Amino acid sequence: MDDDISAPAAQPGETAVPALRRRATLKTVAHAAGVSPALASFALNGKPGVSPEKREEILRAARELGYQPDTLARELRTGKTAVHGLIVRNIANPYFNDVLAGMQEAAFEHDITVLAMDSEYSEDRERRHIRHLAARRVNSLAIAPVGSAHVVQEWLTLRPGARTVLINSSTHLGPGIPRVSPDGGRAVTMAFEHLRALGHQRIGFLTAPEALRSDEDRLTRFVELCREARAEPVVISAELQGAAITTAIVSALRSRPAPTAIITNSDFAAHYVYMAAHELELRIGDDLSIVGHDDLPTSQLLNPSLTTIAVDRRRLGREAFRRLFGAADGDYHGGVSLVARDSTRPPRPQP
Amino acid sequence: MDDDISAPAAQPGETAVPALRRRATLKTVAHAAGVSPALASFALNGKPGVSPEKREEILRAARELGYQPDTLARELRTGKTAVHGLIVRNIANPYFNDVLAGMQEAAFEHDITVLAMDSEYSEDRERRHIRHLAARRVNSLAIAPVGSAHVVQEWLTLRPGARTVLINSSTHLGPGIPRVSPDGGRAVTMAFEHLRALGHQRIGFLTAPEALRSDEDRLTRFVELCREARAEPVVISAELQGAAITTAIVSALRSRPAPTAIITNSDFAAHYVYMAAHELELRIGDDLSIVGHDDLPTSQLLNPSLTTIAVDRRRLGREAFRRLFGAADGDYHGGVSLVARDSTRPPRPQP
């Protein structure tokens, strides 16, 4: 932070730069066109009250000088930034990568920048990011919050009235705060019924520990399904980060009676269930069925290929953007569909 | 862009907000502490020339008012932003995800924001992003450029003196512009020698078409290795985006004599080679060996598991940051190592 970018030190071995003329400002352009800065501003922003000749003149001058308005100054003055924030729980999960891509794609068309940050499942980081974005006066925020979105309250206080969208969270923060996520209830139902149809009785459900859980609705639905099916719900909770998943799954699989199938909340998490199975020398499919969620591009290439719930992730990103932009409102629950592959098979007959 | 975030419309059904007091500014704090804004600024920034009592008073007032300096205003005034730009070629590739994560991790410690954008292998988008970042006065830029980094010249013109780092590019833009990437020459050598040791004679090399190619050094090295081994270099070029890869590989595998092994420049690309093999009903490993690059977390879970070159991606992100920050300089070529798995086996004896 202590470097001075405005002093371009001449690199040794290079010829000194010939007193580079500074970036053109509005004043420069106005001067070149022989008008006041105010008029130049009107012309450049397509506002009325500028004669065709002057307008032409101003635009030409701007072009010749390579004028680019200074975003900072504009944003400071207008109080509106063309930046939307995005905070995700885990950027290592390619899922959020695609959500980000979808958001950026939509934002790009409107010349809006997306500023993405990763909370890494920490409320503390989440809070810091939120303050950061607020201090930047970011226009609006899409966030996949940790747990039940406590920290988002701070955002609402810091930037009252700013548009806010919750991604992949079942917390309801109020009517003005839409949620964008796959249809969690349906996803769980499809996974559950698929496994039941294959003959599974004892199904494990992987979820985050309560404090970090943001998809309570999935769990609720799972418990409900188990009750209807008169099966015991096996809830496995683990911090959804790499090794922690593997550990929790290993210990669940060692318990007796062990689940014969596991429903995860992401393909990313399912990868670590694969590792747990390898560790215990269980064959996936034959000894243990696994259902993922997201249908990442790699999932069909896994060994064995992963049964999962397909979701249009980029679409979610776009829908989040549309709500931040004001082009849509209300919740959006993306359609889901089951993709049956080789990681789910009938359970072995119990001895 | 036509929404007004400063007008927090009362949500229907909610009680009207009691004339929310505005965000505290420096002036507010100064007023509360009974001093001038100038002195408040000095105190808050730890500058000398403030008596201990006043300093205390000012800090207290700031705390009580929840004062957060306005980043935009500060950046406008000082001409330095605490934002570093990152432009990648393909954010869908989890490789860049990790580079971004590494950069953000390092930046977070210094309260610097990373603004990430995706050029999607398009110079046009790259250019637009660069202009965008320049207009934002982004402090410095790390970029994985498309092709031979032509567009980066514009950045250098727009923000002369700003620190710049090339990621995963073999283009040399000058002594002041360090490059951060895995050691491409070694990576290719390891892959090549591994395949030769297994007995492969005809090795294909997947690369981007010339205009989009940014790792010329890898190709050069490959050709050199082939010459030394008196083997014919089979260069397969394809736009490195999903389906295009599959198509190019399918057609290369249909040519006669067909290569028995393929070296790719990323695990991401290797995934699509898997798909091409599936399409032709070739068994990977037995009928066709594949070497990836990056060692993504999923690579060991693929069917069959992918032989690849391991790289510390987060480290690359951190090293890029250190150079942008001024904490390091000169090129950085990350160490690489071969991880032999099941996608590489001896070729079948030719009939």
Add this chain to the structure above:
DNA sequence: TAACTAAGTCCGTTCAGATTC
């Protein structure tokens, strides 16, 4: 000298007012 303040600066935007036909 130490502590403090007034006023200018960064650069666009915008409003009230002035000029022209």
Add this chain to the structure above:
DNA sequence: GGAATCTGAACGGACTTAGTT
């Protein structure tokens, strides 16, 4: 006199220089 053009100056919020007590 009214509409169409155009300009001066204030403004956003923090930093910084020159100058005051």
